[in-house]
Amino acid sequence: MIFDLNKNYISHFEGSYDVCVCGGGAAGIVLALELANRGRKVALIEGGGMGYDEKSQAIYAGESIGSEYYNHLQYCRLRYLGGTTNHWAGRCMTMQPIDFEKRDYLDLSGWPIPKSDLDEYLNQTLKILDIDEKLADIKNITPLPDSSFITAWSGRSAPTRFGQKYLKELSDHPKIDLFLNVNVTDIQLDENHRHVNGIVAKGYGGRSLSFSGNNYVLSSGAIENARFLLNSDSQLPNGIGNHSDYVGRCFMEHFNVDLGRVVADLDNKIWQNGSLELFPSETLAREKEIGTGVLSISVGGEHPLHGRLKVFKEFVRDSVCRSATLTDLSQKMTHFNCPGDGVISTLIEQEPNKKSRITLSNTKDSLGLRQVQLNWQISDFDRRTIRTLGFEVAKELARLDLARVKLPEYLIEDDGNYLFGAHCHQMGTTRMAQNAKDGVVDSNCKVFGIDNLYVAGSSVFPTGGGVNPTLTIVQLSLRLAGHIAGKLSG
Amino acid sequence: MNTPNMNRRHFLYTALLSTLGFPCLPSFGKSATGVAMNGDPGDQDTRAFYIIDGWVLTGGDINASGRRERV
Numbered sequence: 001m002i003f004d005l006n007k008n009y010i011s012h013f014e015g016s017y018d019v020c021v022c023g024g025g026a027a028g029i030v031l032a033l034e035l036a037n038r039g040r041k042v043a044l045i046e047g048g049g050m051g052y053d054e055k056s057q058a059i060y061a062g063e064s065i066g067s068e069y070y071n072h073l074q075y076c077r078l079r080y081l082g083g084t085t086n087h088w089a090g091r092c093m094t095m096q097p098i099d100f101e102k103r104d105y106l107d108l109s110g111w112p113i114p115k116s117d118l119d120e121y122l123n124q125t126l127k128i129l130d131i132d133e134k135l136a137d138i139k140n141i142t143p144l145p146d147s148s149f150i151t152a153w154s155g156r157s158a159p160t161r162f163g164q165k166y167l168k169e170l171s172d173h174p175k176i177d178l179f180l181n182v183n184v185t186d187i188q189l190d191e192n193h194r195h196v197n198g199i200v201a202k203g204y205g206g207r208s209l210s211f212s213g214n215n216y217v218l219s220s221g222a223i224e225n226a227r228f229l230l231n232s233d234s235q236l237p238n239g240i241g242n243h244s245d246y247v248g249r250c251f252m253e254h255f256n257v258d259l260g261r262v263v264a265d266l267d268n269k270i271w272q273n274g275s276l277e278l279f280p281s282e283t284l285a286r287e288k289e290i291g292t293g294v295l296s297i298s299v300g301g302e303h304p305l306h307g308r309l310k311v312f313k314e315f316v317r318d319s320v321c322r323s324a325t326l327t328d329l330s331q332k333m334t335h336f337n338c339p340g341d342g343v344i345s346t347l348i349e350q351e352p353n354k355k356s357r358i359t360l361s362n363t364k365d366s367l368g369l370r371q372v373q374l375n376w377q378i379s380d381f382d383r384r385t386i387r388t389l390g391f392e393v394a395k396e397l398a399r400l401d402l403a404r405v406k407l408p409e410y411l412i413e414d415d416g417n418y419l420f421g422a423h424c425h426q427m428g429t430t431r432m433a434q435n436a437k438d439g440v441v442d443s444n445c446k447v448f449g450i451d452n453l454y455v456a457g458s459s460v461f462p463t464g465g466g467v468n469p470t471l472t473i474v475q476l477s478l479r480l481a482g483h484i485a486g487k488l489s490g
Numbered sequence: 491m492n493t494p495n496m497n498r499r500h501f502l503y504t505a506l507l508s509t510l511g512f513p514c515l516p517s518f519g520k521s522a523t524g525v526a527m528n529g530d531p532g533d534q535d536t537r538a539f540y541i542i543d544g545w546v547l548t549g550g551d552i553n554a555s556g557r558r559e560r561v
Contacts, residue, residue, distance in 0.1 A: 260544070391546070394539075394546035395539045395546055398539060398546055398547060398548045398551070399539075399548065404545055404546065404547060404551070405545070405546050406543070406544040406545045406546075407541070407544050407545075407546060408544070409544065412541060412544060
């Protein structure tokens with residue numbers, strides 16, 4: 001059943017559930033459906049409605065005080081049913097074994113769970129994401145001889161829009177109540193602060209609702225999960241789950257940086273699809289003591305020229321293509337590519353860094369909650385990862401005679417003028433850890449010290465790996481659903 | 491001057507553009523040696539890499555040039 005607080009006055013509902021799931025994005029929807037399919041009564045509480053709405057979206061406003069984060073705080077996340085999957089691109093990859101390991105050269109690395117814990121949910125995850133399972137795992141499809149890189153292949157989701165795809169199932173499911181335009185504003189703990197008694201929510205018109213359940217899950221994305229825990233300070237001044245001062249810390253992104261231009265040998269069949277995705281091998285990452293990532297090299301084919309002026313056109317194109325300056329100028333004026341021209345786009349791991357963090361500002365949103373202040377910090381380790389990957393991939397493509405790379409000046413000079421882009425992959429703000437002193441949630445995603453509060457989504461990632469996070473988010477949600485269902489059965 | 495992979499037309503274009511001060515791009519099958527046209531090939535370490543005008547090249551890519559930086 002759907003309760004939309006913008007449309008209906010809800011005077012009474014069955015306000016007690018096995019599980020209250022706060023946030024209706026990929027993590028929350030998967031969790032709600034999986035728990036309901038296991039016979040559990042679920043409240044799925046979404047702050048937005050069925051589509052984009054400025055009033056809801058404005059809740060995401062915040063301030064960036066660190067490295068430039070553009071307008072990503074407010075606009076790269078979407079605040080309505082389906083969450084950010086409403087505009088994601090659909091690329092999926094599995095995290096790699098090295099992502100879960102404690103790496104001596106990478107501070108705060110190591111997941112408290114092995115990759116195999118997630119692998120068992122892979123097939124189900126692929127069905128949820130509408131991915132052909134043959135494309136799911138990173139494979140060395142075209143092995144490069146003695147190479148420090150492996151050729152990766154990513155799965156492509158449709159991309160699945162979770163709100164659209166699963167709305168009917170959510171609304172028809174007898175075990176699910178879906179609440180729209182209902183914003184969770186407070187968590188009420190017992191007197192010992194070890195158990196959640198209930199949560200308070202508000203509509204945009206100021207109406208309040210109370211929910212009670214056996215278990216509660218925050219699944220509102222890495223920024224909102226931390227924000228919500230920090231804002232819940234009526235009983236604990238530093239917020240809930242903040243026993244070790246980790247809530248909001250270790251904010252991570254995936255870097256999207258310019259690694260230069262490429263001229264490829266289009267006669268080599270490796271370019272037959274026009275692109276190549278490369279992963280640094282584990283050996284390279286360990287030897288150079290850097291993070292991981294995906295380097296996507298896209299090259300254009302040669303467009304045939306026609307007409308009576310064909311010879312002249314070829315002359316012009318060939319001439320322009322002799323010169324970087326003229327090529328750049330032409331590309332600014334029109335869609336122009338020289339044969340084999342390409343670019344390297346990147347998705348590169350950021351190290352978990354305690355100084356990179358979310359705190360609260362004194363500005364409040366329309367619900368009375370303090371807005372976020374993001375201090376995105378980039379470390380020397382991150383710069384070394386980017387620079388090393390740039391040089392290594394350039395050398396490798398040259399060695400294999402596949403392409404030549406012109407590195408950008410900032411990388412060669414290493415003058416600190418890096419321009420860091422991001423992928424809107426926010427992670428790490430409620431990190432998973434083996435012990436309470438090292439994180440916010442345990443290996444079951446339960447907040448340390450509270451027996452019935454959980455966190456779902458990429459905020460629990462201790463490290464971000466070098467792959468798109470959605471697939472891992474869904475795997476973790478399925479795993480969490482299994483854990484909570486088992487606990488309720490026990 | 492040794493200009494493998496370069497026909498007369500490409501050589502003329504490249505020479506003209508170089509004279510005008512435009513940097514030349516390596517381009518497979520066309521002017522892979524266009525980055526350095528003044529010298530003899532074969533005196534580079536083909537296993538090493540060099541940066542010329544930002545391009546990361548193998549020793550085998552280039553002719554003698556005073557601007558190389560081994561990486």
